[in-house]
Amino acid sequence: MNDFLLNTVYFELGDAVGRENVSIRTADKLSHSMDYFWLPRMYVDRGEFPPEADFVVYPGSAQEVSKVLVIANYYKIPVYTWGGGSGSQGGALPVKGGIILDTKRMNKVLDFDERSMTVTVEAGMIFGRLEWYANERGYSLMHYPSSINCGTVGGFLAHNGIGVLSTKYGKIDDQCLSLEVVVPNGQILQTSPVPKHSSGPSLLGVFIGSEGTFGVITKATFKLFKMPEVRKFRAFLFKSVTDGINAGRDLVHRVKPSIIRLYDEAETVSLIRKVIGFAKPGAFMNVAIEGDADNVELDEKHMLEIVGKYGAEDLGADYGEKWWESRLTFFYPDKCLDFPDMYGTIDTVSTYSNIEKIYDAMKAAVESFEGVRFIAHFSHWYEWGCMMYDRFIMDNPPEDPDEAFRLHNEIWNAGVRAALENGGVINDHHGVGIKLGRLMKEQYGPSMEVFEGIKEKLDPNGIMNPYKMGV
Amino acid sequence: MLTYEAKKTINACRFCWMCRHVCPVGVATGKENNGPRAKAMFLYLNEKKGNLEGEIAQDLYECALCNACAANCETGYEPAIYIREARANLAAGGLVPEKVERVIDALERTGNVYGANIDMQAWEKECKKDCGVLVYAGAAALIKTPENVRAFLSLLNKAGLNASLANANCSSVAAEYDLLGDVAEVREKATKCASELSSHGAEKLIVLDPSDAVMFKQKYPAWGIRVDMEVVTATSFVAGLIDAGKLNIRRQSGHVTYHDPCRLARDLDETEAARHIIAAMGYELSEMLESRKLTRCCGGQVLAAHAPEIVEKMAASRAEEAARTGAEILVTACPGCFANLDGGEYIEVADIFSLLDRCT
């Protein structure tokens, strides 16, 4: 952008949101040039600068967002909505320059309706702070992703995220009741006031998971839950992943646990030594059941019957209780995967009939690269199937950024294609972003037209988050 | 130049978002740069590529050094290490932003961030000789909240103690350490302050401002600088007077909440003395979720001096949280916190010693 145009737009943006809320400072552009995606982090690690925006804007309301989009639409400047920047798919990266629209100044709780058990909040609030707000009043949103303190309300909605209690309380699209969204022509849209109706298809479904490519989410209403009277853990060792998966399916149908985490043989090897003090082969499962004490007692009885049927060994409650207390610990530096390793989470979801096929195919595909290993566990269980949270890890990736870039993308292509060929999807809860956009057509084929049609209508100038989500 | 410790911490924080929800500056401003991750990323790239210091200077000062991030960090990293070192480097390189430079000038001229000469004549009666107890009120208290200092001294008087006020123009270097880092000039000033205080020959030094108490109790000993007295925080001293039955308290009714000063709770590990005082006054206490070691900093006086617009937001956000407890009064135990929080729209604010003085 030439200086003249830059100054023109800078002035107009300042007019729209207040001069103190627009920046062209290097520091503001730099901090918004790297999210949790491995590639921009690799650039920074190697001392390279990832692509930067020209402007960083902090609007304070839907009205201000609307003004920013109108300006951007007029000048045909890209807009990247940025929540917490904790996304792992490069979804918020300003790859083509333009405007970073950071939502975090929109961080207020607008309504707390104890009668309907709902809360309405601005989309830039850090999710963990919203949870604290609800906790103050004895409620919870029951959305506990590991990045609860890193990401925003809008960010989790934009990627249709998931938390550890999802098997009982659902994914964020099960928890969200309504949305306010600002679209490029400046209109402030509302979805229907409640999500269950026969008043046309769900508008919520259009915007949840749309990754900032259709508009900016500015407000959301969620369900509230009362804290359970008891939450009980129990761990089991199955002889095989197959037994574990079958038991998990039966548990969902009869007991509805809040947590089921089943680890593959490779992860079990390292976990089980911690739990029982020595190595033992098999598939380790950690389950939580919760609710009123008397119901939980009955659930526990049924749970033991089910796992007994599949020949599981009962490993007691200790492991689960400790895991719950320290569930975020594994995401802090020195305890989580970090540089110099190259790694990625190729999570996918499929039916019970297909999920093991995907596991085998993906493991084979990913491990066909020299020096790459694969681990997985299954969490988030539905009546029909479950999610596989798997990771590839390479200890000594190439130092050269371009070489590392290429290899990284090759591994991702191989892993995701293995899922697609066996009845899986590109991703379960981290989203598509720029990382996987190229694979959207492979999953959707001609159905992509639906997304492209919506994009064309809402964003004819293509300003919203270009090159993301494959649209 | 950064130390090994600073570089190691930067390496951890540069790709980590885990503590951003507790950074009081980030929570209040919503700015991506206000938190450890962005600062570490900047410093990492500056080390690798150079030439960024001037661009990132402002961001390195937009931090209250409250250690909420460190307290949250499950690995035990402490971003204040690299932030202080980076500030020292900026000062050495003449790259301090102008508005911060003005505060540093004031500090060098007057020994306080306000650039005010504290008129110790006005406190002539309180500055006595040969007292066993010396009170270090600090510049924030004497300039911003003198009435609270008088209340505190009145309490000591009621407990039958012969106490003297120390000369507040002798700086503890709390502000200098925050703004300039651990440099020779700051240590020299600390040595001067220690010897001036020691010359009183008192047995106890009671410190009103937790920022000063951290210096006397932790930083001076770490630097090998001695204050020849037992150093006690004002809150724990007064809690002790209550336990010893030295104060006759008329029990009150009413509903309060308490704002833990960050340096008292986290650096000095003191959270219960103030609660003990509140309980002794008979108030019903409702806790904020962000309390004790999880407390949320209101901004402090150093940040308030060069970035008042940020501290205004921090204090308002904290006061709003206090009001959500349903309490009528927000009790503070630090002069800097009182100065920041008092006068807002959400809740009445009261200094703990003034409250106690009123009911003794």
Ligand SMILES: Cc1cc2nc3c(=O)[nH]c(=O)nc-3n(C[C@H](O)[C@H](O)[C@H](O)COP(=O)(O)OP(=O)(O)OC[C@H]3O[C@@H](n4cnc5c(N)ncnc54)[C@H](O)[C@@H]3O)c2cc1C
């Ligand atoms: C340590 C760690 C653990 C994680 N664990 C989980 C987990 O357990 N579960 C999970 O689901 N995810 C997890 N993630 C991924 C990440 O936190 C989520 O993808 C989250 O949704 C990102 O939110 P954000 O606010 O940081 O969004 P950003 O990274 O800022 O943006 C992500 C995408 O959302 C868009 N966007 C953001 N806000 C809006 C808005 N208001 N309107 C429209 N579009 C918007 C952006 O344009 C971008 O496309 C983890 C990440 C980290 C770093």
Ligand code: SF4
């Ligand atoms: S202090 Fe700890 S939690 Fe915070 S950014 Fe640094 S490493 Fe992460």
Ligand code: SF4
């Ligand atoms: S010390 Fe406090 S203000 Fe500074 S980065 Fe850490 S949490 Fe934020």
